[in-house]
Amino acid sequence: xxxxxxxxxxxxxxxxxxxxxxxxxxxxxxxxxxxxxxxxxxxxxxxxxxxxxxxxxxxxxxxxxxxxxxxxxxxxxxxxxxxxxxxxxxxxxxxxxxxxxxxxxxxxxxxxxxxxxxxxxxxxxxxxxxxxxxxxxxxxxxxxxx
Amino acid sequence: xxxxxxxxxxxxxxxxxxxxxxxxxxxxxxxxxxxxxxxxxxxxxxxxxxxxxxxxxxxxxxxxxxxxxxxxxxxxxxxxxxxxxxxxxxxxxxxxxxxxxxxxxxxxxxxxxxxxxxxxxxxxxxxxxxxxxxxxxxxxxxxxxx
DNA sequence: CTGTGTGCAAACTCTTTGCATAAGT
DNA sequence: ACTTATGCAAAGAGTTTGCACACAG
Numbered sequence: 001x002x003x004x005x006x007x008x009x010x011x012x013x014x015x016x017x018x019x020x021x022x023x024x025x026x027x028x029x030x031x032x033x034x035x036x037x038x039x040x041x042x043x044x045x046x047x048x049x050x051x052x053x054x055x056x057x058x059x060x061x062x063x064x065x066x067x068x069x070x071x072x073x074x075x076x077x078x079x080x081x082x083x084x085x086x087x088x089x090x091x092x093x094x095x096x097x098x099x100x101x102x103x104x105x106x107x108x109x110x111x112x113x114x115x116x117x118x119x120x121x122x123x124x125x126x127x128x129x130x131x132x133x134x135x136x137x138x139x140x141x142x143x144x145x146x
Numbered sequence: 147x148x149x150x151x152x153x154x155x156x157x158x159x160x161x162x163x164x165x166x167x168x169x170x171x172x173x174x175x176x177x178x179x180x181x182x183x184x185x186x187x188x189x190x191x192x193x194x195x196x197x198x199x200x201x202x203x204x205x206x207x208x209x210x211x212x213x214x215x216x217x218x219x220x221x222x223x224x225x226x227x228x229x230x231x232x233x234x235x236x237x238x239x240x241x242x243x244x245x246x247x248x249x250x251x252x253x254x255x256x257x258x259x260x261x262x263x264x265x266x267x268x269x270x271x272x273x274x275x276x277x278x279x280x281x282x283x284x285x286x287x288x289x290x291x292x
Numbered sequence: 293c294t295g296t297g298t299g300c301a302a303a304c305t306c307t308t309t310g311c312a313t314a315a316g317t
Numbered sequence: 318a319c320t321t322a323t324g325c326a327a328a329g330a331g332t333t334t335g336c337a338c339a340c341a342g
Contacts, residue, residue: 011341013297033332048299053332055297067217069268074331075218085254090263102254108231108244110271117236117272122215125256126263157316159322179307194324199307201322218332220306 001025008062015047019055023065023079030086030095032074068095069120085121098123147171154208161193165201169211169225176232176241178220214241215266231267244269 001020005012022039023029031039033053040046047055056077059065068076068086076095078086085098098121110116147166151158168185169175177185179199186192193201202223205211214222216234222241224232231244244267256262 011296013341015298050300050333051298054334057333058297069215069217069266071213071215071221087257089260098254104250104252104254106250108248108250108269110269111233113274114235114271115274117270120215120266120268120270122266123254123256124263124266125260128259128261157321159316161323196308196325197323203308 004064008059008064010058010062014045015051016055016058018043018047019052019059020064023059023077027079028097029079030068030097031077033077034074068122070095070122083119085123087125088122089125089127091127150210154205154210156204156208160191161197162201162204164189164193165198165205166210169205169223174224174226174243176214176222176224176243178222180220214268216241216268229265231269233271234268235271235273237273 001017001024002012004020004024005016010016018040019036022036023031033049033056036056037046037049037052040052056065060067060077063081065077065079066081068078070076070088078095080097084100085103086095087098088095106119108116147163147170148158150166150170151162156162164186165182168182169177179195179202182202183192183195183198186198202211206213206223209227211223211225212227214224214232216222224241226243230246231249232241233244234241252265254262
């Protein structure tokens with residue numbers, strides 16, 4: 001953890017260590033600043049909310065986490081910085097990864113004079129009524145926001 | 147235009163007509179509330195900013211426009227409600243459609259007990275330095291946020 | 293020691309809301 | 318007439334910032 005910060009050129013402080021621990025200890029995570037703050041707040045002498053925000057931004061700048069495009073409201077951060085897509089469960093405000101295996105190959109050319117700086121794919125999910133709970137998985141065949 | 151509002155079950159008011167005109171008169175548009183407000187403000191007796199916000203939300207509720215997932219900050223509205231993906235030009239804060247022809251077929255199954263409520267694909271673009279302006283189009287092969 | 297990070301509160305930005313007035317049907 | 322929309326200003330949510338103090342290198 002310590003090296004992770006040093007490698008990124010960030011000073012190793014108690015707060016940053018604590019935040020890094022929360023983020024990276026238990027595998028991939030998808031968090032908002034508020035959620036992380038709530039989580040940190042059970043620990044004695046937790047970082048302030050402002051520090052959580054600043055730290056998440058610093059981490060994002062250094063490539064330790066990445067920001068995710070989502071509807072209005074809050075900014076999400078993802079500890080997995082590599083290529084992958086997301087499911088978003090609106091009613092629970094939960095964000096999780098789409099298994100790599102399910103991701104189709106993508107080959108959209110950038111317009112002339114531009115380069116692709118990142119791709120964000122978010123598939124919004126809705127919980128089906130109980131009675132349909134065991135229905136066959138639905139497909140998302142090229143149909144953004146039907 | 148009038149019928150568009152009536153069909154949606156919205157009262158036809160001067161302000162809503164003005165906003166609908168701005169949105170739908172000149173083909174597909176991608177706007178933020180602020181931008182639309184600025185645009186409307188050149189007209190005598192323009193709608194207030196609050197009304198722009200309320201109207202855009204009403205329009206979105208009735209399916210006349212759709213909301214687009216973008217990084218933090220502002221909410222965007224798109225007059226094209228059908229399935230399509232977007233390029234986002236960060237430095238200019240411009241959003242535009244990806245031609246249908248370029249969009250790959252997508253077939254990601256929803257997890258059991260869920261259905262897909264919408265797909266948002268945003269490809270962030272960066273302007274290349276002048277010297278490379280005529281470079282061959284780059285590809286976005288399955289590489290979200292490299 | 294020196295410079296950077298932290299905490300707090302206040303500022304800021306974007307969006308929504310309450311309430312009195314205006315306008316549509 | 319009756320109901321819904323509008324405008325304004327004020328409130329609200331999320332995020333950033335300024336400044337004094339603390340701490341890592």
